[in-house]
Amino acid sequence: MNDTATSIAIAVLIPCYNEEVAVSHVVAGFRAALPTATVHVFDNNSSDRTAEVARAAGALVHRVVAQGKGHVVRRMFADIEADIYVLVDGDDTYDPASAAAMIDTLLRERLDMVVGTRVSDQKSAYRAGHRFGNALLTRMVSVIFGRAFSDILSGYRVFSRRFVKSFPAISGGFEIETELTVHALQLIMPCGELETPYGSRREGSLSKLSTYRDGLRILLTILQLLRLEMPLRFFSAVATLFALASILFGIPLILDYIETGLVPRLPTAVLSTGLMLMAALALASGFILDNVTRGRRELRHLFYLRNAGPPTDRRKLERRNEAS
Numbered sequence: 598m599n600d601t602a603t604s605i606a607i608a609v610l611i612p613c614y615n616e617e618v619a620v621s622h623v624v625a626g627f628r629a630a631l632p633t634a635t636v637h638v639f640d641n642n643s644s645d646r647t648a649e650v651a652r653a654a655g656a657l658v659h660r661v662v663a664q665g666k667g668h669v670v671r672r673m674f675a676d677i678e679a680d681i682y683v684l685v686d687g688d689d690t691y692d693p694a695s696a697a698a699m700i701d702t703l704l705r706e707r708l709d710m711v712v713g714t715r716v717s718d719q720k721s722a723y724r725a726g727h728r729f730g731n732a733l734l735t736r737m738v739s740v741i742f743g744r745a746f747s748d749i750l751s752g753y754r755v756f757s758r759r760f761v762k763s764f765p766a767i768s769g770g771f772e773i774e775t776e777l778t779v780h781a782l783q784l785i786m787p788c789g790e791l792e793t794p795y796g797s798r799r800e801g802s803l804s805k806l807s808t809y810r811d812g813l814r815i816l817l818t819i820l821q822l823l824r825l826e827m828p829l830r831f832f833s834a835v836a837t838l839f840a841l842a843s844i845l846f847g848i849p850l851i852l853d854y855i856e857t858g859l860v861p862r863l864p865t866a867v868l869s870t871g872l873m874l875m876a877a878l879a880l881a882s883g884f885i886l887d888n889v890t891r892g893r894r895e896l897r898h899l900f901y902l903r904n905a906g907p908p909t910d911r912r913k914l915e916r917r918n919e920a921s
Contacts, residue, residue, distance in 0.1 A: 602869050604671055605631060605680050605681065605908050606635070606678070606680045606681070607631055607634035607635070607679060607680070607681045607682075607683065607700070608634065608635050608636050608637060608677050608678075608679035608682050608686075608698075609627045609634050609635070609637065609683045609684070609685065609774065610639065610654070610664055610670075610673045610677065610683065610684045610685070610874045611623055611624070611627075611630060611637065611638045611639065611651075611685055611687045612639050612641060612669040612673070612684075612687060613638055613639065613640050613641065613643060613651065613687035614640075614641040614643055614647070614666075614687075614800075615643045615645050615647060616643070616647050616687040616688055616689075617643070617645040617647050617650050619687060619688050619689035619800055620638060620650055620651045620654070620656075620687050620689075621646045621650050621651065621653070621654040622658045622689045623685070623687050623688075623693070624636050624638065624651055624654035624655060625654055625655075626689075626693030626694075627683070627685070627693045627696065628654075628655055628679050629693065629917075630693040630694050630697060631693075631696055631700075632692050633698065634658065634683070635657065635679075636655065636656040637656065637657050637658075637659060637673070637677060638651035638652075638656040638657070638658050638659070638687065639658075639659045639660075639661050639669045639672065639854065640656070640658060640659070640660050640661070640807055641661050641664060641665070641666070641668075641669050641672055642660075642661075642662065642664055646723050647687075648660070649745040649827070652788060653748060653794045653857045655844045656773050658856065659672070659676070665772040666773050667766060667767075667768035667772065667776070670684070670766055670777075671674075671679050671766040672715045672771050674764055674766065679758065680757075680905070680907075680908060681700055681703065681704075681756070681757065681758070681888070681907070682755065682756040682757075682758070682761050683696050683699070683700070683750065683754075683755050683793035684753070684754045684755075684756065684861045685753050685754075686752040686753070689715060689796075689865065690795055690796050690797065691752070691753040691793060691795065691796075692793050692794040692795075692796075695713060695753075695791065695793035695794070696755070698791060699711045699753075699755040699793075700715060700755055701793050702755075702789055702791055703755050703757065703789070703907055706768070706781060706787070706789060707787060707906065707907055708757070708761040708786075708787045708788055708789050709756065709781065709786040709787055709788060709907075710754060710755070710756050710757070710777070710781050710786060710788040710789075710792055710905065711752050711754065711755040711780065711788070711789045711790065711905070712748060712749075712751050712753070712763075712778075712789070712790045712791075713748075713753030713754060713755075713792075713815075714746070714747050714748040714751060714790045714791065714792045714793065715751055715795035716791065716792045716793065716794060716795060717794065717795040717796065720846055723910060728792070731749070732817065734749060734750065734815055734819065734899065735747065735748065735749045737816075737819055738775065738778060738779065738782075738819060741823055741827070742782045742783070742826075742827075743782070744778060746781065746788070747777060747789055747790060748790070749774060749775060749778045749816070750774045750775070751774065753793060754773060754777065757906055757907045758838045758839060758904050758905055758906075759825065759901050759903075759904035759905060759906050760780075760781070760786065760901075760904070762900070762904045763780075763784075763897055763898075763901035763903075763904065764777070764780055765780075765897065768818060772814050772815045772817075775815050775819060775824065776818065776820070779819075779826065781821045781893055783826050783894060784894070784897060784898055786793050795816050808881070823863070826890065826894075827887075828882070828883050828886035828887050828889075829883040829884060830883075830913075831883065831889035832879045832880060832882050832883030832886070833879075833880060833883050835876075835879045835883075836876040836877070836879035836880040836883070837873055837876070838876075839863070839873070839876035839879060840872070840873060840876040841886075842862075842868075842869075843869045843870070843872035843873040843876060845867055846868055846869040846872065847866075847869035847873075849865075850862060850865060850866050850869065863877040882889070
């Protein structure tokens with residue numbers, strides 16, 4: 598095996614919390630599907646034998662103390678060095694065999710992220726509440742940020758090195774998938790999607806995702822990202838609400854003044870004036886923060902460009918797989 602054949606490093610990153618039942622199957626599946634890859638399991642304070650089982654299955658096990666998937670992904674991206682990263686949940690619901698096609702798509706089309714779009718006919722695999730919430734949030738991201746993916750909450754993704762090393766993770770929980778999507782959209786990265794089978798959890802494996810609680814957190818994350826990434830749009834909306842409220846309170850006062858020449862409700866007049874001033878301040882804040890955000894986005898883009906993109910020669914990866 599020569600240096601050229603081994604020049605592409607692939608890391609499989611598996612975040613886990615109490616996945617003793619499923620993690621060995623996930624590790625074995627990806628070791629078989631990507632024999633040259635290094636499989637990393639990041640154990641997030643599991644109270645069962647997740648770490649022990651993963652290590653026995655052949656994975657390198659790391660421990661993350663800060664609770665939450667977002668904290669785990671932040672640690673993964675900071676600590677692991679590779680050319681291509683495969684991020685997948687440790688619940689054995691995603692298809693390891695799809696990883697090779699996703700990597701091939703990333704290399705062939707010179708992309709920075711490929712999202713595994715979940716396809717399943719099993720009702721137990723994809724609950725109606727999750728399906729509806731995913732569709733709603735996906736549509737929101739599309740409307741706010743201009744374009745989006747068909748499954749923004751998928752936990753199965755392949756990344757280039759420059760995506761991983763330029764990603765400023767701020768989320769702590771399951772809203773990390775939304776942040777990954779928005780990061781790609783804001784830097785206008787070349788991205789793609791590939792359908793992948795999605796199955797039910799193994800018996801004894803429980804979902805850590807709460808439909809309502811985590812759905813609300815994801816919704817709040819979208820609004821927070823709108824404020825951080827598009828402050829002019831966000832504060833313009835706030836200014837519009839204040840201005841409309843001011844006009845609503847002010848119209849009766851103006852009509853009374855026209856008829857009588859008096860302002861009978863002084864507190865209402867003060868409130869209306871205050872609301873209009875707040876609208877003006879919100880709009881001014883939007884313009885100022887928009888300039889700051891543009892500078893931050895340029896810095897992120899420079900960090901993005903400092904790292905190497907996907908390898909240009911796909912044959913290197915093919916020869917490596919053949920040699921192994």
